[in-house]
Amino acid sequence: MLSNIQTCTTAKEIWEKLVQICEGNEETKENKLTVALQKFELIKMKPEETMAEFDERFSSLVIELARLNKTYSNRELALKVMRALPKEWDVKTMAIRELKDLNKLELHDLFANLKAYEFELETKAEMEPSTSQPTKALAASIPDQNPCSTDSRSTDEMSKDAMALLIRKFGKFLRKQNSQPFSFNSPKKNFNNPSENKCYNCGRTGHFMDDCNRQKQDEKK
Structure with missing residues (x-):
């Protein structure tokens, strides 16, 4: 880098040279801006992502856009964040829209509110017992199925079906032989x-x- 600024005679030339080295020329800036804008439009909170992780990823993208001279208002950023959240957050985002002035809501304040709500949900989930999965005692009380016993039951069922079919055919045969139903x-x-x-x-x-x-x-x- 020093070799690139050795020919500069003024501080302004040195600064402009450093900016060009770090940020690139105008064409490079346009390409970076296009990519950053595309990321901003498509950004969504991932299923296994925490609110802190999403905050870091979203804020980094906003800072990158600001460096490329693309800025957004508080309202635009707040709406973008709420639209990027999963459907499970719809109730919370609707409450924020009703109770908060989005024009004055800073991005860090919005994420602080969302993190507090996330912590509240996690605490509530830990306190409530889960009934979706069977307990270990219940699982232990259920005997394992023996493949041999399953096969024997299947064989017995097939024998019963065959016997029922034989009786049905025998009845049809007798009805053909006699005028009266068997x-x-x-x-x-x-x-x-x-x-x-x-x-x-x-x-x-x-x-x-x-x-x-x-x-x-x-x-x-």
Whole structure:
């Protein structure tokens, strides 16, 4: 750097040379300003970022813009900060807009207010017990599932389904063979008192359909 200012004869020339070395020429300044403005427009508070970290990042960007001759009013900065916060901060930002004069609200005062609110939320969250996660005792009381037992239950369920399907098909087969619907609840033959047996073929009592003479005659035909 000393070699760059050795040819300067006045303090003004030295200063201008140092400014050019540190900040660059006009084209470099324009490029830096464009990048800084883009960062300012897109800045958002990150999900895992604390308010102190966001304050440092936002304030550094504002200082960088000020060095490039780009300044903002208190209101513009306050609105930009509140718009950059997540939705969880909407209630707080609405209260600030209603109760504070944004034209007089300094940036450091705004962040101090937000940090105090963040600390209040963290303290409240620590004092309240969390019910979203099961306790260790509850987790220990839940037995681990055995893969073998799970497989055996699955096999039993498949066997029951197969048996139900077999019974259903058997019922359909019997309904095709007989004119009357098959039912497991149909009356049984009474061998002690045959007169109580009823034939569903001829409607008479004393015998069943498989012993009916009329049925046998029809089969002979």
